[in-house]
Amino acid sequence: MSAQNSQGIQTLLNAEQEAQKIVQKARAYRVQRVKDARAEAQKEIEEYRQKKEEEFKKFEAEHSGINAQAEKDAEKEIEGKLKEIDEAGKKNRAQVIEDLIKAVTTVDPKPHINSKHK
Template sequence: MSAQNSAGIQTLLDAEREASKIVQKAREYRTKRVKAARDEARKEIEEYRARKEAEFKKFEAEHTQGNKAAEEEANKEAEARISEIRTAGKKNQDKVVQDLLKAVFEVKPVAPSRE
């Protein structure tokens, strides 16, 4: 009977070792699947990010063109006004200088009035 018990115990130990190996393989498989799922999720996130970045750059390019055109138009208008002011200044420069000199050299005192 003791040989039979010993054989039974040996069979149980072998079964336990086999079950332990199966459990270990299942853990390894699960770990690999988790890593694979994580890598796949990262890849999807990067693809999504790249797609959205491209959409944003396209949107930005489309809307920046309008701003650049408006900015160029405003710069042209400003340059035209500055040119007009310079031309008017050069045209009336002599008269302005003469008026200033006249005001300085031809003093006309005025008595203060009581209010």
């Protein structure tokens, strides 16, 4: 009977070794699949990033022209306003100088409204 037990034990050991090989192959396969999935995900992420960067550059190029035109329009408007102010200053310069001289030279002493005059 010991030969049968020995043969049975050997069969069990062989089956266990086969099972370990199968488990080891399954683990290696799973590890490889995880690596492949990560590589594929990284590739997709990079493609998506490049796509979005291209979209952003296109958007930026389209709208930078609008901004440049808006800046030019604003500059023209500012120049127009400055000319109006300059012309108004030249037109009223004599009157302003006269009013300033009059205000400085004309003395009209009055007590301050908060002073207590007795």
